[in-house]
Amino acid sequence: MQEKKAKDRTVLYVSIVIAALFVLVSMFFTEATNAVFNQLFALITTNFGWLYLLAVGLFIVFAIGLVISPYGKIKLGKDDDKPEFTNFQWFSMLFGGGMGIGLVFWSVSEPIMHFLSPPMGEGGTQSAMELAMRVSFFHWGLHPWVIFAIGGLGLAYFQFRKDLPFLISSAFYPLIGERIHGPIGKTIDIIAVFATIFGVATSLGLGSTQIATGLEYIWGIESTPITVSIIIAIITVIFTLATVSGLHKAMQAAANLKIWLSIAFMVFIFVFGGSVFILNNFTNTLGSYIQNLVGQTFWMGNVEWLNGWTIFYWAWWIAWAPFVGQFVARVSKGRSIREFILAVSLLPAGFSLIWIAIYGGAAFNLNTISNGFIEAAVGADYTTALFALLQQLPLYGITSILAIVLIVVCFVGAANSATYVLAMLTSGGDMDPDKKLRGGWGIAQGLITIMLILVGGTSALKALQTASIVAAFPYMLIMIVMCFSILKALKADYSESQLLKKSNEFKDVGSAQKAID
Numbered sequence: 001m002q003e004k005k006a007k008d009r010t011v012l013y014v015s016i017v018i019a020a021l022f023v024l025v026s027m028f029f030t031e032a033t034n035a036v037f038n039q040l041f042a043l044i045t046t047n048f049g050w051l052y053l054l055a056v057g058l059f060i061v062f063a064i065g066l067v068i069s070p071y072g073k074i075k076l077g078k079d080d081d082k083p084e085f086t087n088f089q090w091f092s093m094l095f096g097g098g099m100g101i102g103l104v105f106w107s108v109s110e111p112i113m114h115f116l117s118p119p120m121g122e123g124g125t126q127s128a129m130e131l132a133m134r135v136s137f138f139h140w141g142l143h144p145w146v147i148f149a150i151g152g153l154g155l156a157y158f159q160f161r162k163d164l165p166f167l168i169s170s171a172f173y174p175l176i177g178e179r180i181h182g183p184i185g186k187t188i189d190i191i192a193v194f195a196t197i198f199g200v201a202t203s204l205g206l207g208s209t210q211i212a213t214g215l216e217y218i219w220g221i222e223s224t225p226i227t228v229s230i231i232i233a234i235i236t237v238i239f240t241l242a243t244v245s246g247l248h249k250a251m252q253a254a255a256n257l258k259i260w261l262s263i264a265f266m267v268f269i270f271v272f273g274g275s276v277f278i279l280n281n282f283t284n285t286l287g288s289y290i291q292n293l294v295g296q297t298f299w300m301g302n303v304e305w306l307n308g309w310t311i312f313y314w315a316w317w318i319a320w321a322p323f324v325g326q327f328v329a330r331v332s333k334g335r336s337i338r339e340f341i342l343a344v345s346l347l348p349a350g351f352s353l354i355w356i357a358i359y360g361g362a363a364f365n366l367n368t369i370s371n372g373f374i375e376a377a378v379g380a381d382y383t384t385a386l387f388a389l390l391q392q393l394p395l396y397g398i399t400s401i402l403a404i405v406l407i408v409v410c411f412v413g414a415a416n417s418a419t420y421v422l423a424m425l426t427s428g429g430d431m432d433p434d435k436k437l438r439g440g441w442g443i444a445q446g447l448i449t450i451m452l453i454l455v456g457g458t459s460a461l462k463a464l465q466t467a468s469i470v471a472a473f474p475y476m477l478i479m480i481v482m483c484f485s486i487l488k489a490l491k492a493d494y495s496e497s498q499l500l501k502k503s504n505e506f507k508d509v510g511s512a513q514k515a516i517d
Helices: 002-028 030-068 087-097 101-116 126-140 142-161 168-181 183-219 225-245 248-272 275-291 293-297 303-308 310-330 337-369 373-380 382-391 396-425 435-516
Strands: none
Touching: 002 030, 002 183, 002 435, 030 142, 030 293, 030 303, 030 310, 030 337, 030 435, 087 337, 101 126, 101 183, 101 337, 101 373, 101 382, 101 396, 126 142, 126 275, 126 293, 126 310, 126 337, 142 168, 142 310, 142 337, 142 435, 168 183, 168 435, 183 225, 183 310, 183 382, 183 396, 183 435, 225 396, 225 435, 248 275, 248 337, 248 396, 275 293, 275 337, 303 310, 310 396, 310 435, 337 373, 337 382, 373 382, 382 396, 396 435
8 A cells, every 4th residue: 555655646746747847838938838839749740640540540450359359258347247337327428428528619610621621622512511521520430439448448457357556557567567556657647647638628728719709709708818718717616616525416417417408409400400401411421431431541641631630639539548538447347348349439439420410411501501601600710610500590599508508518527527537547546536636636727728728829729739649649659559468468368268168167077977977
């Protein structure tokens, strides 16, 4: 226990020092920090963009391999462990995990932006619209959830089956053994902390910016970096107080509100946004998405476009892997590896595709009816895309306010969960970390996001995008090695189970022979 506590303090203190230094440097050397971010962004995307594509392709191959292999039968837990939740409860939580600020932010703006500036061909055409929807499906479909499944598998297997701490470093036990408790393991956990910080900061920046521009779009309140920072500060106070005061019922109510409000918006937009057009568009896009899945995964035809879109997304998902991986791992004890990978990869991905199909399809349909109103709004400020869409539908006075409520509850839910994960990662894998530690990380997340917004100025989202890619790069390398570590553990586990099975068979044969004799 003493060794564990020492380890806990080391990871926590190093993470705090680095986070504090980052905030101070951002405050006092704003231009220099921005310049460094831009240089790192150019270095990574120019020289290693291909590695992001190959790595995510490897994760998909690895996941498919586990599903079809005998290893898929191995449980995330002991052999006699039963699932903690019913199938319905489990599926509901996985669906809930598929909804967040990013999906609300990009579901209208991204398809329209690809339509106007496609990665190939001429913009503004029918083929550009079809390509835009396919690319949006690609960014929000199978790939991100396979990344989360791999991250969650490393946590769930070694925690529930091998009784190791609920830490990223535990997934490397087959490769480095007890050194997971030493400097190597601590370094892995610290990298996971910073990947989480910047991944969440990107989402919080997107969400707060959308709230600010929504307020300007609806009521004329000017959206500035200061306005965005104030919004972040207010919501940080809300979720931090909820975290430290133990308002679990309030947070559960917010989660339920997010789910039901999301479903209500989907139904409303589907009904009034052109249901037949949406269904036709969805069917066509789904077929095109499946048909081009492999080629799109490794496509490097427009490097500049890839840097701003696909590589950013892959880095963002990788940065979120410790966070979402922890969530899906925690609710999946007692499931087989095959069940886990299929459910985590396909269920939330399917929900995301339906979401994009409804919002994106309605955007294109209403854009045509309104003679280009939505594309003009996106061209002027893509953060207002959702409100431009709702403006073309009935009850705009009500739905615009509810849209801001939806963004806020997504914001609060993600930030609250992230504080929990950060506290867990810096407390030796304690699955019920101290409330003060959770509160401290809540404040730190808010400060870091505010600093990134202020550093970026009018290019705040670019600064967040850059920070996310930079922070995710080392964690991507960790995830690649994690795949080999998991495979080594599963191979040994399966061989041991086969030997035990044969031993039991011999015992049964021996018992039968004695009975005959």
